[in-house]
Amino acid sequence: MGSYRMDVLVCGGTGCQASNSIDVIETMSKEIKAAGLEKEINLVTTGCFGFCEQGPIVKIQPDNVFYVKVTPESAAVIVKEHFVKGRVVKELLYEEPKTRKKLEEQSDMPFYKKQERIALRNCGLIDPENINEYIAVDGYQALGKALSEMTPEQVIDEVKRSGLRGRGGGGFPTGTKWELTRMSKADRRFIICNADEGDPGAFMDRSILEGDPHSVLEAMAIAGYAIGADSGYIYIRAEYPLAINRLKIAVKQAYDMGLLGKNILGTDFSFDIHLKYGAGAFVCGEETALINSIEGGRGEPTVKPPFPAEVGLWKMPTNINNVETFANVCPILLRGADWFASIGTEKSKGTKVFALAGKVNNVGLVEVPMGTTLREIIFDLGGGIKNNRKFKAVQTGGPSGGCITEENLNIPIDYDSLTEIGSMMGSGGMIVMDEDDCMVNIAKFYLEFTVDEACGRCTACRVGNKRLHEILTKITEGKGTEEDLERLKDLSQIIKDSSLCGLGQTAPNPVLSTMKYFWHEYLAHVNDKYCPAGVCKALLKYHIIPEKCKGCTLCTKVCPKGIISGKLKEAHVINKEECIACGACEQVCKFGAITRM
């Protein structure tokens, strides 16, 4: 950008900042000055590259070199070697784990190879705090095009034909929603951007707002033009201070340049954007609750219909879209609906960003065409399971979703295929689990979350989910019975059928889906009082550490089941299958040779 010989892009996203990227930037800046290169080298703090696992990340353009895990010390080396002498610092390149080859270019890395970046197009490429960089990559051109060349109806039509569906979880066709809001008769209409990102384990909305805030502002203005709204609200969670800060800067810059506010680009279209902060309530991600929260009240959902498109904020028709949904809008207007519709599957067009987390090697954000298989995402892009453990399941859809096992890894994923196998797209969080995770415990974790987050309005959800959680706790403590499993099933169905909002209606999903795929694990907990993954503490079995056992035979005498065997002065063994975990042996052992595991 400009007359610099080299652009140095350093990630300043939440992930890399936590890995010290601010110090990396400071050191680099100092060293560049010390080398007298400040006129030649353009140091840019960008948003998230997605490859958080390998952060902090530094990318050099036009050399197309991608350094990983850069420390302040190695930043100094990059300046001295690469910038001054033109030599690539091999040690700091990414090493492909299978071939152990050092890879220079981003596009060669398996993590990036299958990605197609639309929503994340500018993340890691531009300085999110500088509107000029956004403009340099065609920023605000889509808005210009809409205002000068298209009628609101044409904008809506383009979005409709693109096949874009809401990325916030429901998958509702975006263009249709815009049209419905436009058709509702009213004096005023509103646009809301849902940046509440409640699914714990999903962080794509945060990355987009941190790395490319203008793309969302621009799309909101376009939506405002299309549906006839004069203001918009961004509802963002308080846990994202960096994103809030970048948004504030972006809004101010857009106003200063006349891209927001009165008479945008000299037309008679005016549009304001306000920021509203969440205060830590998951249910506020649900659209009607969110509206109540913006109005200053308790974020409790209300019954639909009426939908926000008819009666929304301050009782006016309101169009709510998710951050990632908005991030797709400008490319659709600039490159055309046909281009967008050519990507993806028959009913789910375009790409989807997934947040890969949990027990996978390459934790981070990936954007892939709809229809990519889970196997490709987890094993190709994600690099497989950490520490060579065995894959067990992947949870999609967060606390509303379900787990997917090995047998379904080859299904091309889109909204409909995920629902078919008992999970859902949700916001795109993907938590990978390995053999060391206990699925009963995972179900209990999600229920704890929903019980914590339920707003308390309807009984089915407030009391029902609490009961589910109690039963699950009982099972993980080894006090469950087979009747409890039946009760789990029945109660889950009742809660699903009678809850007021999506939170309650989907809360039992993690229970039902883990029961479906891991029934044997539930049975082991209730019948054998055994946790196969070795997680549930109360169900751990005793084990003798051979190196410590002196063979004194004392334990064999106290074991009520008589299942410890071994000869005098030789290491003993406990028959784990039959151990009832009474602890008698541990108490008498004088050598500390008996532990639970």
Add this chain to the structure above:
Amino acid sequence: MGEYKVDAEKLKKLGDFIEGLEYAEGELINILREAQEMFGYLPMDVQLFIARKLGIPAAKVYGVATFYSYFTMTPRGKHVISVCLGTACFVKGADRIVEEFRKQLNIKEGTISEDGMYTLDSIRCVGACGLAPVVIVDGKVHGRVKPEDVAAIIRGINEDESGEQMLVKQNVQ
């Protein structure tokens, strides 16, 4: 409830803030955020003050304040340690980190240490899932925390603390 005095100067500042707002009633959450920032928590008196200032029932203010987990009605420790209990952090063993902090800070019940120095609470995902498990200490994100790291984190807080005191001393001189 005489033990906490509400600082009159802060209250005045809060009053000014409220008066500066356009649609004050719709801004209740923002007002509570501001108040919590000023006072560190939301004492009953402050909630009453806000209710009267806005001319709405105190029950409404209380209802909103209790609904959102961001708001707290008990004083917080000088240092706030938040352990992320989002899914990504959970599957990477965040519960063990909480246990370790509890043990080392000697917090048995509730969230605050006996000397009032530390608040230990949990949050749900700060979006740094790539670095799970994540702990936030006074706003700074620590990633890939292991139970063995807990002692060092606490030491870090205490060192900052003594550094701060040195600065204060120097300023006094």
